Amino acid sequence: MIDLIQLAVPVLLKGLWVTAALTFVSVLIGFNLGLGLALMRLSSNWLLSGFAKYYSTVFRGTPLLVQIFLFYYGLGQLSLIKDNAALWWVISDGSRCAVLALALNTAAYTSEILRGGLMSVPVGLVEAAQACGMSRMLRFRRIEFPLAIRQALPAYGNELILVVKGTSLASTITVLEITGYAKRLMSQTFAIFEIFAIAGVLYLVINLLLIAIIRSMEHFLMRHESSSSQKSTALKSI
Structure with a gap:
């Protein structure tokens, strides 16, 4: 077992x-x-909102594996893609194609998460910013976006974990990431359980690190609220 670990981990x-x-x-x-x-x-x-709505519906309603196969195997069959050097550069490589599929997929989920965060911003704050003469861009940068991120961060943290796990599907299009190397080692050693157990531990370590980062960010963004609640508790006790 120790020899297998020494072989597999590097x-x-x-x-x-x-x-x-x-x-x-x-x-x-x-x-x-x-x-x-x-x-x-x-x-x-309505054109912009309709496009965003249907984009989100399509990518959230179909499996990521199907999307990866469509991009890697399907788009490469189109003459439009073959004749365009830039598009063929993306589609012809497994890693770049996996990034494309993962990015478009997570964008759909991220849009819904951020939309919920933006909709949770109090209307009174937006109206107050308008009354102060803030431009739309300045209002979004200083008020709407920071507040939306606070609300959306826990859900977005879950999405980041799903992206990490989704990268394992890149092994189906010849990308040698953790799962890809695990499959290669499995065919060489036939130690199926041990190899994939080690691979699972690596995914777990990545996700635990992400969870720690997200929680630290949540604590940082909510530091003002926690200090205010402590002050109010102290005042009540006096």
């Missing part, structure tokens, strides 16, 4: 960096795209 750690890279790039693209979709969904323009 190999799986190579996949760990690929998993981390897939997660980071996908979340970076997906968050910005999701924020744009959330703003489109709240827009008074």
Whole structure:
């Protein structure tokens, strides 16, 4: 068993960096795209809101694995993709295609999470900002977005964990991340349980680290509320 661990861990750690890279790039693209979709969904323009709504419905209503297969195997069959150098560059590589699928998928969920956060912002604060003469961009940057992030952070933390676990599906299109290397080791050693148990521990470590970061961010963003509640409790005790 010890020999197997010594063999498997260095190999799986190579996949760990690929998993981390897939997660980071996908979340970076997906968050910005999701924020744009959330703003489109709240827009008074029915074309923008309708597009964001149907985009979210399609990507949240179909399995991520199906989306990965459609991007990697399906789009590559289209002459439009083959004739376009930029599009073919994305689709022809498994890692880039996995990032595309993960980013578009998480953008759909992120848009709904951020939309809920933006809708939770008190109307009175927005009206007060308007009365002070704040522009729409300034109001969004200083009031609406910070408050929306506070409300959306717990749910978005869950979405980050789902993205990490979703990267395991990239192994189905030849990407050697944690699960991809685990499959290769399994075929070499036939130690199915042991290899995937170690891989599961690596995913668990990543997710525990993410949970710790999210909780720290929640504590940081809510520090003013906690200090206010402590002051009010102290005043009541006097």
